[in-house]
Amino acid sequence: MNKETQKNFDKVFQAALALFGNEDATHRWLQHPVRGLGNKRPIDMLSTEEDTEVVLDLIGRLEHGVF
Numbered sequence: 001m002n003k004e005t006q007k008n009f010d011k012v013f014q015a016a017l018a019l020f021g022n023e024d025a026t027h028r029w030l031q032h033p034v035r036g037l038g039n040k041r042p043i044d045m046l047s048t049e050e051d052t053e054v055v056l057d058l059i060g061r062l063e064h065g066v067f
Helices: 003-020 023-031 049-063
Strands: none
Touching: 003 023, 003 049
16 A cells, blocks of 8 residues: 555544444445445545545545435
């Protein structure tokens, strides 16, 4: 994992951890296709800042109950 991808992973992991409340649920969510991401795995969307923002936006919507 390159430095940019690691930085993006760290941001997404912390946001998802705040949403799901534990590391196991967070890891599962990151590893499985998500409908709100076009059935892509969040972990696969962290190589660009743009895709990372899409994942973070989805986490924000989930936190606020907006699907």
